[in-house]
Amino acid sequence: MSVRTKVLSVENMNPHIKKMEYAVRGPIVIRAGEIEAELQKGEKKPFPDVIRANIGDCHATGQQPLTFIRQVSAICAYPELLKDPNFPRDAKERARRILDGCGGHSIGSYSDSSGVKVIREDTAKYITDRDGHPSNWEDIFLSTGASDGIKTIMKLLMTGETGKGRAGVMIPIPQYPLYTATIAEYNAHPIGYFLNEDRNWALDVSELKRALEEAKPHCRPKAIVIINPGNPTGQVLTKENIEAVIKFAKEENLFLMADEVYQHNIYAQGSKFYSFKKVLTEMGSKYNDLELASFMSTSKGYMGECGFRGGYCEVINLDPDVKAMLLKSISAKLCSSIAGQAVMDVVVNPPKQGEPSYDLFEKEKWMVLGQLAEKAKMVTETFNTIEGISCNEVQGAMYAFPQIKLPKKLLEAAKAKGQSPDAFYCFNLLEETGICVVPGSGFGQVEGTYHFRTTILPPVQKLGEMLARFRDFHLQFMEKYQ
Amino acid sequence: MSVRTKVLSVENMNPHIKKMEYAVRGPIVIRAGEIEAELQKGEKKPFPDVIRANIGDCHATGQQPLTFIRQVSAICAYPELLKDPNFPRDAKERARRILDGCGGHSIGSYSDSSGVKVIREDTAKYITDRDGHPSNWEDIFLSTGASDGIKTIMKLLMTGETGKGRAGVMIPIPQYPLYTATIAEYNAHPIGYFLNEDRNWALDVSELKRALEEAKPHCRPKAIVIINPGNPTGQVLTKENIEAVIKFAKEENLFLMADEVYQHNIYAQGSKFYSFKKVLTEMGSKYNDLELASFMSTSKGYMGECGFRGGYCEVINLDPDVKAMLLKSISAKLCSSIAGQAVMDVVVNPPKQGEPSYDLFEKEKWMVLGQLAEKAKMVTETFNTIEGISCNEVQGAMYAFPQIKLPKKLLEAAKAKGQSPDAFYCFNLLEETGICVVPGSGFGQVEGTYHFRTTILPPVQKLGEMLARFRDFHLQFMEKYQ
Numbered sequence: 001m002s003v004r005t006k007v008l009s010v011e012n013m014n015p016h017i018k019k020m021e022y023a024v025r026g027p028i029v030i031r032a033g034e035i036e037a038e039l040q041k042g043e044k045k046p047f048p049d050v051i052r053a054n055i056g057d058c059h060a061t062g063q064q065p066l067t068f069i070r071q072v073s074a075i076c077a078y079p080e081l082l083k084d085p086n087f088p089r090d091a092k093e094r095a096r097r098i099l100d101g102c103g104g105h106s107i108g109s110y111s112d113s114s115g116v117k118v119i120r121e122d123t124a125k126y127i128t129d130r131d132g133h134p135s136n137w138e139d140i141f142l143s144t145g146a147s148d149g150i151k152t153i154m155k156l157l158m159t160g161e162t163g164k165g166r167a168g169v170m171i172p173i174p175q176y177p178l179y180t181a182t183i184a185e186y187n188a189h190p191i192g193y194f195l196n197e198d199r200n201w202a203l204d205v206s207e208l209k210r211a212l213e214e215a216k217p218h219c220r221p222k223a224i225v226i227i228n229p230g231n232p233t234g235q236v237l238t239k240e241n242i243e244a245v246i247k248f249a250k251e252e253n254l255f256l257m258a259d260e261v262y263q264h265n266i267y268a269q270g271s272k273f274y275s276f277k278k279v280l281t282e283m284g285s286k287y288n289d290l291e292l293a294s295f296m297s298t299s300k301g302y303m304g305e306c307g308f309r310g311g312y313c314e315v316i317n318l319d320p321d322v323k324a325m326l327l328k329s330i331s332a333k334l335c336s337s338i339a340g341q342a343v344m345d346v347v348v349n350p351p352k353q354g355e356p357s358y359d360l361f362e363k364e365k366w367m368v369l370g371q372l373a374e375k376a377k378m379v380t381e382t383f384n385t386i387e388g389i390s391c392n393e394v395q396g397a398m399y400a401f402p403q404i405k406l407p408k409k410l411l412e413a414a415k416a417k418g419q420s421p422d423a424f425y426c427f428n429l430l431e432e433t434g435i436c437v438v439p440g441s442g443f444g445q446v447e448g449t450y451h452f453r454t455t456i457l458p459p460v461q462k463l464g465e466m467l468a469r470f471r472d473f474h475l476q477f478m479e480k481y482q
Numbered sequence: 483m484s485v486r487t488k489v490l491s492v493e494n495m496n497p498h499i500k501k502m503e504y505a506v507r508g509p510i511v512i513r514a515g516e517i518e519a520e521l522q523k524g525e526k527k528p529f530p531d532v533i534r535a536n537i538g539d540c541h542a543t544g545q546q547p548l549t550f551i552r553q554v555s556a557i558c559a560y561p562e563l564l565k566d567p568n569f570p571r572d573a574k575e576r577a578r579r580i581l582d583g584c585g586g587h588s589i590g591s592y593s594d595s596s597g598v599k600v601i602r603e604d605t606a607k608y609i610t611d612r613d614g615h616p617s618n619w620e621d622i623f624l625s626t627g628a629s630d631g632i633k634t635i636m637k638l639l640m641t642g643e644t645g646k647g648r649a650g651v652m653i654p655i656p657q658y659p660l661y662t663a664t665i666a667e668y669n670a671h672p673i674g675y676f677l678n679e680d681r682n683w684a685l686d687v688s689e690l691k692r693a694l695e696e697a698k699p700h701c702r703p704k705a706i707v708i709i710n711p712g713n714p715t716g717q718v719l720t721k722e723n724i725e726a727v728i729k730f731a732k733e734e735n736l737f738l739m740a741d742e743v744y745q746h747n748i749y750a751q752g753s754k755f756y757s758f759k760k761v762l763t764e765m766g767s768k769y770n771d772l773e774l775a776s777f778m779s780t781s782k783g784y785m786g787e788c789g790f791r792g793g794y795c796e797v798i799n800l801d802p803d804v805k806a807m808l809l810k811s812i813s814a815k816l817c818s819s820i821a822g823q824a825v826m827d828v829v830v831n832p833p834k835q836g837e838p839s840y841d842l843f844e845k846e847k848w849m850v851l852g853q854l855a856e857k858a859k860m861v862t863e864t865f866n867t868i869e870g871i872s873c874n875e876v877q878g879a880m881y882a883f884p885q886i887k888l889p890k891k892l893l894e895a896a897k898a899k900g901q902s903p904d905a906f907y908c909f910n911l912l913e914e915t916g917i918c919v920v921p922g923s924g925f926g927q928v929e930g931t932y933h934f935r936t937t938i939l940p941p942v943q944k945l946g947e948m949l950a951r952f953r954d955f956h957l958q959f960m961e962k963y964q
Contacts, residue, residue: 007704007737007773008638010803015642022813057592060585070560077821078556086566103542108787110539144626144791147815157490160497160669162644181814187642222489255489291489305590307820309626309791321492331504332663333629338789339559339821 020184021442022177028426029054032436047434051466053454054436056231056398058304061457066303066364068357069346072098073308076107076342090355098342107338113331115142115312116338119345123312126348130263131278135314141327142312142344144336146261146297147178149313152330153257153293156322157222158186168219170211170254172203174401174443174451176231189219194446197403200392201235205244212252223255224248226276229262229396232443232453234376236271236395242279246287256280256292261311264301267373268395277316291317298343300398302368310340310347372398375456375463382467386474398457401440404450404474410481422450428477433469502666503924504659510908511536514918529916533948535936536918538713538880540786543939548785548846550839551828554580555790558589558824572837580824589820595813597624597794598820601827605794608830612745613760617796623809624794624826626818628743628779629660631795634812635739635775638804639704640668650701652693652736654685656883656925656933658713671701676928679885682874683717687726694734705737706730708758711744711878714925714935716858718753718877724761728769738762738774743793746783749855750877759798773799780825782880784850792822792829854880857938857945864949868956880939883922886932886956892963904932910959915951 010018029052036050052060059065068091075081075095082092101118103109114120120137127135143149159167166189171179173192183190193211195201203226212221226245228237237245249256258276266273281288298310318326350365351357376394383391383402391402406421414424422439429435440451458466492500511534518532534542541547550573557563557577564574583600585591596602602619609617625631641649648671653661655674665672675693677683685708694703708727710719719727731738740758748755763770780792800808817823832847833839858876865873865884873884888903896906904921911917922933940948 005735006799006801006804007735008804009801010807012641013638013804013807014640016640017638017807017811020811020814022810055592057585058590059588060591062586065588065590073821074556074560074563077559078552081556084568102789103539104544106541106547107789108540108547108785109542110537110788144819145816155667156495156499158496158498159494178814185637185811185814253487253489303590306592306816307584307589309817309819317488319488319491322488322490322495325492325495325499328504329499329502329667332502332660332667334627334788335791337626337791337819337822339555340819 016185016187020181022181026438026442028423028430028436028438031427032430035430035434045434046432047469050434050436051458051462052436053458053466054438056300056455056457057306058457059306061455062459062462063304063368063457064364065305066361068351068361069303069305069343071357072346073339073342076339079105088356090351090357094346094349095342098345102338107342109338111142111335111338111341113333113335114140114327115336116341119341119348122345122349123314127275127277127314131275131281133278133281135277139316140312140314141330142310142336142341143295144309144311144340145299145306146259146295146311146313148336149293149295149311150178150257150259151182152326153313153315154182154186154188154223155329156326157255158188159220162187164218166219167223168215168221170208170221170224172225172227172230174232174440174445174453175225176227176259177442179225180444189215191215191219191221192444195230195233195235197392197446197449200395201230201233201401203237203241203245205248208245208248221252221254223257225257225259227259228276229265229273231259231262231397232399232401233392234394234397234399234401235392236266236268236273239274239279242274242276243283246276246280246283246290250287250290256290258292258294260294261297261300262397263296264369265372265398266396267376268393271395273396277314289317291315298340298347301347302365303343303347304368305343308340308343309337310344311336312344371460372456375460376400378460378463379454379456379467382471386471388478389474394456398455399453400456401443401451401453404452406450407478407481410477413481422452425450425477426452429470429473433473435466435470435473498667498669502663504663508920508924510905510912510918510920513909514912517912517916527916528914529951532916532918533940533944534918535940535948536920538782538937538939539788540939541788543937544941544944545786545850545939546846547787548843550833550843551785551787551825553839554828555821555824558821561587570838572833572839576828576831577824580827584820589824591820593624593817593820593823595815595817596622596809597818598823601823601830604827604831605796609757609759609796613757613763615760615763617759621798622794622796623812624792624818624823625777626791626793626822627781627788628741628777628793628795630818631775631777631793632660632739632741633664634808635795635797636664636668636670636705637811638808639737640670641702641704644669646700646702648701649705650697650703652690652703652706654707654709654712656714656922656927656935657707658709658741659924661707662926671697673697673701673703674926677712677715677717679874679928679931682877683712683715683883685719685723685727687730690727690730703734703736705739707739707741709741710758711747711755713741713744713879714881714883715874716876716879716881716883717874718748718750718755721756721761724756724758725765728758728762728765728772732769732772738772740774740776742776743779743782744879745778746851747854747880748878749858750875753877755878759796771799773797780822780829783829784847785825785829786850787825790822790825791819792826793818794826853942854938857942858882860942860945861936861938861949864953868953870960871956876938880937881935882938883925883933883935886934888932889960889963892959895963904934907932907959908934911952911955915955917948917952917955
């Protein structure tokens with residue numbers, strides 16, 4: 001018998017999966033893992049450790065979980081703790097309420113595919129209080145992180161056609177790679193609109209129009225994605241900017257997808273978070289019937305509970321028949337993790353003034369957010385003092401996306417190595433300093449400009465050390481290629 | 483301005499989502515929920531409560547979680563409990579080991595997309611011990627329940643083409659609706675092969691051949707799905723039957739997808755679980771290089787931890803480049819819930835003899851499995867005493883799939899109502915008894931035969947009551963249409 005060929009080969013596998021890329025977990029991160037292993041084996045390096053600034057993974061970088069979130073989690077997992085006098089009354093009440101919402105009072109039961117009803121209700125109340133406008137719990141579904149909600153909505157928007165019949169989805173450039181990965185996986189057409197780096201990464205409507213008009217012959221434009229606060233760009237949109245986007249979406253008949261997972265992460269003086277739902281509602285009857293999905297996660301904010309994979313999506317103004325299809329489409333996944341749903345519940349229903357855990361919760365929350373604000377400032381300021389690097393103000397979220405001016409000789413050296421210049425820069429940075437950041441090309445950037453994304457997550461002292469290592473590297477590296 | 487039309491309508495939405503169906507959460511389950519609400523409002527019904535026998539949701543039907551699983555979960559969520567003398571030493575050790583495998587020692591961190599390394603290692607050890615053949619931890623990825631793993635593998639197999647170029651996937655009929663739902667979503671071609679009801683739902687190779695030959699002009703056959711123990715059919719495949727399937731897969735160059743989530747659920751005397759991996763390995767060099775993915779879940783077995791959404795997939799003999807693509811494809815999901823991964827860890831690394839929790843764990847485990855065995859027998863025997871119902875032995879898993887002989891007048895009445903006869907039967911059963919089971923048409927059945935799927939999960943006494951209500955209904959209903 002001849003040598004058996006594999007059923008599945010790179011040649012015959014799903015071509016859309018082959019095309020997708022996910023930079024924040026890409027080759028540079030794989031190399032960072034190898035270097036860590038080399039350090040562990042005792043290999044000598046010009047640095048003591050790898051600093052992972054490639055992914056918004058708060059606890060991995062040393063942030064402590066909030067006590068109350070974890071107390072509620074633990075009680076939900078092991079209800080015997082309801083009898084434990086060391087657990088505060090309000091944590092027990094929250095846990096009991098969640099358990100009462102679960103089949104058989106167990107978080108080991110499936111929930112409805114859209115989530116546990118009381119948690120959906122708490123989420124609606126949170127949104128109502130946040131925006132000052134009513135939210136309906138039946139418009140909420142709980143998701144496995146925000147990513148799962150985003151993929152669910154995007155899946156509905158697909159046309160099932162190829163070529164010019166494909167759905168077009170407008171996404172910012174730079175963008176969070178989930179969007180290009182999902183668009184590639186679903187064989188949709190990405191319509192990239194450039195954020196304006198000169199105006200602190202604002203959205204220019206003229207650029208939205210340019211991008212859309214250029215794409216119209218190639219696809220059927222269906223939706224616009226807005227990430228606010230921005231990832232990887234860290235900007236916070238003004239209310240006026242949001243209004244302009246909503247007007248544009250209405251004119252062009254686009255479904256609004258608002259990635260608002262960083263809604264708690266606002267640092268800059270004068271910046272404020274406005275949800276798309278709030279702005280759209282306040283724009284009155286001409287706009288308040290637009291179809292909008294807003295995404296939220298337990299992974300970011302002050303909680304940073306990435307591993308729990310909690311999230312929600314609020315979707316408004318959907319055609320009722322489409323909504324039924326949406327619910328059907330998530331039913332085959334059964335439900336998102338109830339442990340994750342429970343964490344989401346604490347986020348939307350935190351301890352209230354007068355409850356025993358209120359003070360500690362507020363203290364822990366504001367300590368995290370205060371440090372993030374400090375680090376946002378520190379990163380922006382430091383990068384702007386390094387020659388050849390310019391960095392917009394990190395107004396919110398957890399990232400900076402500085403621009404680096406690269407000398408011609410460096411561009412040639414990168415080309416000779418078959419790497420994009422920013423990847424060349426970042427790989428060298430990693431090898432020489434242990435700092436792992438993600439090349440701008442993974443997020444998209446104006447041609448001929450070069451960036452990288454760094455998180456602002458390492459603890460203050462570590463971040464200072466990282467920035468110092470960075471500066472030294474940058475200056476030497478630039479000198480080398482001058 | 484004219485009335486705004488929705489961006490997203492049933493007419494222009496994703497046609498593949500429109501087509502998909504998921505019977506175990508379908509219209510009959512929605513109606514069951516409405517009836518529960520009506521009962522709560524005080525509406526009079528000829529029954530006191532709804533008995534949900536539609537879904538394998540163990541805890542919702544009264545099964546208690548295993549103490550040790552939940553102790554480890556609680557400690558992982560709230561590591562302060564490491565200091566609590568009420569928690570046993572081995573639970574603390576397990577939790578500490580998992581936490582040490584997490585970034586920042588927190589289950590709030592992301593893991594690698596394929597899961598926490600120590601949990602993958604424990605899983606490999608479990609498989610090695612189970613089969614007596616080595617398993618490599620790098621062949622394991624942890625998934626959000628088994629469903630997520632199944633969808634991940636199926637996605638890789640897609641061709642990206644339409645019409646005759648579509649991937650064909652062989653699935654049993656009757657099948658678990660995840661498969662048809664996923665095949666519809668991915669626009670693949672389902673190749674249904676009938677299980678042999680007369681031989682206790684065995685797989686006949688002649689039927690596999692028939693199904694495949696008929697499908698070949700319509701698609702590119704890529705994979706065969708086997709569910710063992712069977713869902714919804716409850717059979718346990720013999721080693722010989724598995725060997726025959728493996729030979730067939732080799733001859734036809736098919737990727738093997740073994741849904742083995744019920745591997746702990748074996749009840750019938752003489753039945754034994756053989757994993758596809760074990761059988762394939764023992765068939766020697768002619769067969770042991772076949773590509774195989776095996777799926778496992780925390781949701782079933784004796785643990786029934788559905789809400790934690792834990793699972794694993796072991797995939798062997800993959801082309802290394804395809805494996806890299808597989809890892810890339812899951813990276814955009816970041817990772818499965820670490821709380822779910824932790825539960826998976828306990829399942830693959832339970833307390834050992836001599837450890838403090840061993841006795842309690844074994845006692846709780848075997849109590850659940852013993853009761854399931856008793857209920858499997860009770861369900862089979864009772865249905866077979868009801869005239870017009872015949873039921874194969876429930877050898878394993880958690881379901882029975884009895885056949886009902888329906889009189890001609892009933893078929894006409896169903897037709898007049900626009901319902902399939904089995905749906906008509908099940909809806910009437912629900913309205914008159916409160917028992918919620920799923921019509922056979924949701925799983926597939928030989929034309930002209932009618933079935934329903936019921937779980938065997940309600941507690942013994944409740945199950946007895948359910949079967950009594952069922953018998954009364956059936957006899958009256960048959961009389962009505964005789």
